[in-house]
């Protein structure tokens with residue numbers, strides 16, 4: 475099936491007389507005929523038994539997203555942050571380290587640089603444009619994975635996924651990619667060598683700002699029995715001696731993640747949230763195409779304005795990431811633009827306050843146009859030095875193009891510039 479069709483049909487095939495639409499199974503619990511049946515599920519959880527880690531509505535959405543990304547299986551979480559956290563904890567324990575590119579979402583940066591450090595997991599940040607020799611210097615005997623964002627939020631740098639995958643694999647490590655901004659409609663990282671793909675489904679996948687969520691997709695590609703990951707090959711005493719690679723083959727990563735981490739941390743979405751997410755996914759392909767058209771038009775318009783110092787949008791020919799975008803985002807560069815207004819922090823805030831159609835929100839990738847000032851909002855915990863490393867200027871505005879008519883979006887920008895003259 476093509477992505478447009480997968481958006482509508484993957485993950486749920488109704489049988490004779492079943493509801494046409496994925497039903498909301500809003501039940502924490504399932505009944506079974508015998509204690510023996512339940513006991514067997516504790517050995518091998520093949521059916522949902524408790525809503526902390528499984529639910530039929532969520533399962534349908536997981537299957538749809540796995541199909542869209544070209545993975546073998548997926549697991550939803552209550553937020554993108556939870557997805558990022560579990561994706562790392564599934565391969566790193568206290569005393570381990572991992573590598574991440576520096577240009578990543580502020581929340582993820584904080585999780586990696588501050589919170590995981592408190593739990594004894596060290597993140598070594600690298601410049602994603604560094605040469606292979608430079609990258610190699612970050613590898614240590616305890617390195618367990620490499621992490622990056624396809625299209626960084628909000629720096630909008632495009633990751634050379636193939637280069638990072640080769641680097642990770644040559645060192646016996648999996649590559650984990652946060653693919654939130656492109657969605658699988660614009661980029662499928664597994665096809666370029668990534669092993670695990672993460673999303674904040676709060677953004678384009680949901681698309682309507684009605685519920686938060688995340689997902690982890692297993693590409694089924696990584697050889698976990700290469701000697702570096704004993705937790706995948708040795709018996710799990712907390713699960714009756716399950717050996718993930720032996721028992722689950724190329725689904726070892728995602729099943730371990732559910733059986734150990736979701737069981738213990740319990741950040742599983744509700745059926746109703748999954749239902750809403752599914753509605754968003756149904757129109758994802760259609761929406762992503764229009765976001766790309768609107769954003770490219772706005773990016774070109776901003777470039778033509780004297781009030782604007784610079785515009786970052788990899789779809790622009792002048793953008794330093796344009797060549798990588800042509801390789802990894804051939805159908806368009808999604809809906810988010812970053813631009814720097816002349817006059818720095820204060821002028822950026824004036825401009826945002828003067829917008830009327832575009833709303834000032836702590837969100838991005840909504841169906842409605844919205845703006846955010848990273849330096850004073852999402853990234854305010856970063857020092858000036860860290861801001862620069864994350865590709866953020868104090869006058870930078872993150873402009874998330876919505877699906878309003880392009881003339882109305884541009885008219886709003888026009889009147890805001892006029893208002894702050």
Ligand SMILES: *Cc1c(COP(=O)(O)O)cnc(C)c1O
Pocket residue numbers: 553554555556558579581582623627652654655673674675676677686687688
């Ligand atoms: C928003 C975002 C996250 C965090 O997702 P939440 O759903 O807000 O927890 C992670 N990565 C990227 C790229 C994001 O944009």
